[in-house]
Amino acid sequence: MKFIEQMKKKARADKKRIILPEALDLRVIQAASTALQEGLSDIILIGNKAEILRIAGDIDLTGAIIIDSETAEKRTEYSTAFYELRKAKGMTLEKATEMMKDPVYFGMMMLKQGDADGLISGAVHSTADTLRPALQIVKAARDAKLVSSCFIMDVPNCEYGQDGVLLFSDCALNEDPNAEQLSEIAIASARTMQSLLGIKPIVAMLSYSTFGSAKSVLTEKVVEAAKLAKQKAPDLLIDGEMQVDAALVKRVADLKAPNSLVAAHANVLIFPDINAGNIGYKLTERLAKATAYGPITQGLAKPINDLSRGCKAEDIVGVIAITAVQAQG
Numbered sequence: 566m567k568f569i570e571q572m573k574k575k576a577r578a579d580k581k582r583i584i585l586p587e588a589l590d591l592r593v594i595q596a597a598s599t600a601l602q603e604g605l606s607d608i609i610l611i612g613n614k615a616e617i618l619r620i621a622g623d624i625d626l627t628g629a630i631i632i633d634s635e636t637a638e639k640r641t642e643y644s645t646a647f648y649e650l651r652k653a654k655g656m657t658l659e660k661a662t663e664m665m666k667d668p669v670y671f672g673m674m675m676l677k678q679g680d681a682d683g684l685i686s687g688a689v690h691s692t693a694d695t696l697r698p699a700l701q702i703v704k705a706a707r708d709a710k711l712v713s714s715c716f717i718m719d720v721p722n723c724e725y726g727q728d729g730v731l732l733f734s735d736c737a738l739n740e741d742p743n744a745e746q747l748s749e750i751a752i753a754s755a756r757t758m759q760s761l762l763g764i765k766p767i768v769a770m771l772s773y774s775t776f777g778s779a780k781s782v783l784t785e786k787v788v789e790a791a792k793l794a795k796q797k798a799p800d801l802l803i804d805g806e807m808q809v810d811a812a813l814v815k816r817v818a819d820l821k822a823p824n825s826l827v828a829a830h831a832n833v834l835i836f837p838d839i840n841a842g843n844i845g846y847k848l849t850e851r852l853a854k855a856t857a858y859g860p861i862t863q864g865l866a867k868p869i870n871d872l873s874r875g876c877k878a879e880d881i882v883g884v885i886a887i888t889a890v891q892a893q894g
Contacts, residue, residue, distance in 0.1 A: 567719065568717060568719045568730045569856070569858070569886065572761070572886040572890050575886075575890045576606060576886040576893075577605060578893075579893050580604070580605075580889070581606050581607070581682035581892040582683075583681070583683045583684070583685065583885055584609045584611065584672040584683070585608060585609065585611070585885075586668035586669045586671070586684065587669075587687075587688050587690065588611055588668070589617065590689050591620055591878075592878040593688055593878075594620060594621045594626070595878035595881075596879075597610060597626060598624045598626055599878065599879075600882055601626070601627065601629060602625070603882075605882070606885055607628075609630045609672075609675070609681055610626075611632050611633075611668040611672050612631070612668055613633050614631045614633060617631055632671075634671035639680070640665055642678070643678065644664075647665060647674055669686050669694065669695065669698055672686070673698045673699055673869075676703055676867050677703050682867070682892035683867065683868035683869065683870070683888040683892045684699075684867075684868070684869045685869075685870050685871075685872060686869075686871065686872065687860075687870075687871040688872045692871050695869070695871050696712070696738070696869075699862070700865075703865055703866050703869060704865070704866055705866065706864055709864035709865070710749050710864075711746055711750065712738065712864040713734060713735045713753055713862075713864055714735050714737040714738040714739075714860035714871065715733060715734035715735065715736070715753075715754050715859060715863060716733045716734070716736050716737075716857045716861065717730065717731075717732055717858040717887070718731045718732070718850070718855045718856075718858075719856045720849065720854075720855040721853075721854060727762065727764050727832045730762065731832055731833070732754055732758045732832065733842060733846045733849075734750055734751075734836065734842065734863075735750050735754075735839065736836065736839065736842035736845070736846045736859075736860065737859070741839070743786065744786050744789035744790040745790075745793060747770070747786065747837065748790045748791075750835060751768050751791075751833075751835045752798045752801065752803075753864055754766070754768065754835060754863065755768050755798070755833055757861065757863055758832065758833050761890060766801060766833045767831050767833060768794070768801060768804070769805055769807055769809075769811075769828070769831035769833070769834055769835065770787050770790055770804065770835050770837075771809055771812065771835060771836055771837060772784050772787040772807065772808065774787075774808065775806065775807045775811045775822055776821070776825075778821070783837065786837065788805070788806050790805075790835075791804060791805040804822075807821070807822055807825070807827070809834065812827065812828060812829075812831040812834060814829060815829040856883070857873070858887060859871070867892075868888045868891035868892050870887065
């Protein structure tokens with residue numbers, strides 16, 4: 566069964582309430598309709614109902630809950646709660662009330678108050694404009710030392726990873742993580758792979774060097790990160806530093822890393838910085854015709870996922886299913 570079909574099956578088994586605050590975007594409306602028809606989740610659209618229905622045209626939104634953040638019944642409750650959260654940072658009640666008109670901020674407050682189970686944004690907003698309110702309102706999980714992101718890459722006709730499914734991290738959030746941060750990204754990504762797919766994560770810490778074939782500040786960061794990750798999570802299979810061909814290809818692994826249990830078997834690829842990660846996932850998406858699901862956010866107190874502004878409606882449907890499965894956890 567394809568990865569996204571697995572996610573859809575899990576989502577249907579225990580339906581959750583997913584917020585889509587960018588409800589004036591046609592792709593979001595199309596995705597909402599599909600998710601409702603497929604029974605993936607309950608859908609909450611935030612925006613002016615008349616405008617949403619005008620844009621939707623003949624698209625069926627039967628079953629969708631539509632809430633206008635400017636006239637919503639709970640706008641005063643949410644404004645007051647947001648003010649209380651941020652007053653130490655200089656927030657005023659007047660400013661909080663104005664900010665609750667923003668569908669993303671309103672959606673985050675809805676999630677914080679337990680009136681929904683997950684939120685997806687990013688089709689229109691930048692990653693920063695999605696994650697800033699997430700960190701201000703929902704905040705990081707208690708046990709998370711770092712908020713990071715990952716992509717699930719589903720590569721057709723691919724022998725690598727788990728039947729062509731691999732997790733790439735961090736491709737969207739942490740620009741130049743140090744060794745400590747990189748180790749946290751590796752552990753969080755392994756846990757994401759484990760919780761979403763129910764398979765054993767095999768984590769490769771990537772570099773342009775394999776076990777000392779080159780030495781520099783860049784490679785030593787990855788060496789240290791791999792060492793820290795192993796110490797923090799001895800239950801996980803993590804190794805590095807290694808080149809991506811050694812992480813995936815048996816012939817190369819036999820030459821470059823014959824003693825590694827990860828080499829040739831990796832299904833989680835940890836990139837040393839956002840440059841490498843972002844380039845890597847987009848190359849895989851375009852050249853290998855892979856489907857990229859994400860960015861999936863790791864380390865927040867509730868499931869909040871970002872989208873690429875170049876996403877298609879079907880990509881959003883996939884992220885709705887993934888977010889619903891995360892909410893079940």
